Amino acid sequence: MEQLKKYNTAFVETVGVSEDQLPGLVYQATSGWDSVGHMQLMTQLEDAFGIALEMEDILEFSGYEKGMDILRKYGVEI
Amino acid sequence: MNVSVSPLYTFKNFTDLTEQESDEVLYGRNDPEVRRWMTSDRVISADDHRRFMSGLRGNPHAAYVRIERAGCFAGVYSLNDLAAGSGLGGFWVTAYTRERLLPLNVVFQGMDYMFRALGIERIYGCQKQDNLSAIRLNALLGLALSESGTACAEGMQQIEITKQHWLQSTAQDAKLLKLMNRMEALNGTT
Numbered sequence: 383m384e385q386l387k388k389y390n391t392a393f394v395e396t397v398g399v400s401e402d403q404l405p406g407l408v409y410q411a412t413s414g415w416d417s418v419g420h421m422q423l424m425t426q427l428e429d430a431f432g433i434a435l436e437m438e439d440i441l442e443f444s445g446y447e448k449g450m451d452i453l454r455k456y457g458v459e460i
Numbered sequence: 461m462n463v464s465v466s467p468l469y470t471f472k473n474f475t476d477l478t479e480q481e482s483d484e485v486l487y488g489r490n491d492p493e494v495r496r497w498m499t500s501d502r503v504i505s506a507d508d509h510r511r512f513m514s515g516l517r518g519n520p521h522a523a524y525v526r527i528e529r530a531g532c533f534a535g536v537y538s539l540n541d542l543a544a545g546s547g548l549g550g551f552w553v554t555a556y557t558r559e560r561l562l563p564l565n566v567v568f569q570g571m572d573y574m575f576r577a578l579g580i581e582r583i584y585g586c587q588k589q590d591n592l593s594a595i596r597l598n599a600l601l602g603l604a605l606s607e608s609g610t611a612c613a614e615g616m617q618q619i620e621i622t623k624q625h626w627l628q629s630t631a632q633d634a635k636l637l638k639l640m641n642r643m644e645a646l647n648g649t650t
Contacts, residue, residue, distance in 0.1 A: 398592060413591070413592040413593045414592050414593075414596075416593045417558050417561050417562075417563050417564075418563060418564050418593070418596060418597055418600070419593075419596065420561055421561050421564065421639055421642075421643055422639065424642075425638070425639055425642055428642075437646040437647065440561070440646065441559075441561075
């Protein structure tokens with residue numbers, strides 16, 4: 383639950399949407415999740431979970447749910 | 461890697477471009493993935509492009525700079541209506557730059573070049589009040605709402621930044637530099 387809270391907070395603070403808008407959210411579907419927002423989201427997730435994402439995973443991080451799968455590769459279970 | 465003095469980036473005034481570099485600018489600007497972000501999405505013809513480029517020669521009121529990252533064309537930063545060291549800023553980045561999440565870095569480099577190399581004292585612009593993307597990018601780069609100067613159209617806000625603010629604040633902003641350095645490291649030099 384704590385992990386989910388951190389994950390959602392990163393989205394809310396960088397992409398600028400409310401938590402209830404997160405399920406199904408995909409990259410570039412909202413003006414807040416543009417390339418700059420994506421950079422901010424990735425670095426906030428790295429800081430929040432103490433990980434360093436690979437570029438390939440950053441580029442494949444195409445949505446809210448997809449991101450959970452990617453973080454699992456880094457030992458982060460949400 | 462310190463992004464603010466990164467040797468990865470090189471700059472060339474439009475008036476000094478080779479034919480190949482100039483063509484690359486035209487093709488980059490006409491890419492549908494670039495045009496969709498522009499105010500006008502019309503395709504620019506080769507003739508119009510050449511006329512525009514030759515019109516820049518001897519024009520003291522405009523400065524257009526082609527930016528390369530690691531030897532690859534990355535984007536353009538421009539100043540128009542240049543007068544008394546102050547100019548209207550503008551930019552576009554290539555589709556590849558956007559794909560690699562480097563727009564912020566490229567625009568930062570363009571502005572840094574204008575202030576440091578060309579000695580510009582103030583950059584201003586207009587942003588749509590509801591364009592969250594632009595508002596965030598401009599805020600990250602230190603462009604703040606202006607209360608004086610050139611008026612913007614209805615629904616737009618005037619923003620500006622001085623060279624002093626750039627050097628003392630934006631270019632020293634640890635959070636911004638960390639964000640950009642991370643993207644530089646991820647992208648490497650190729």
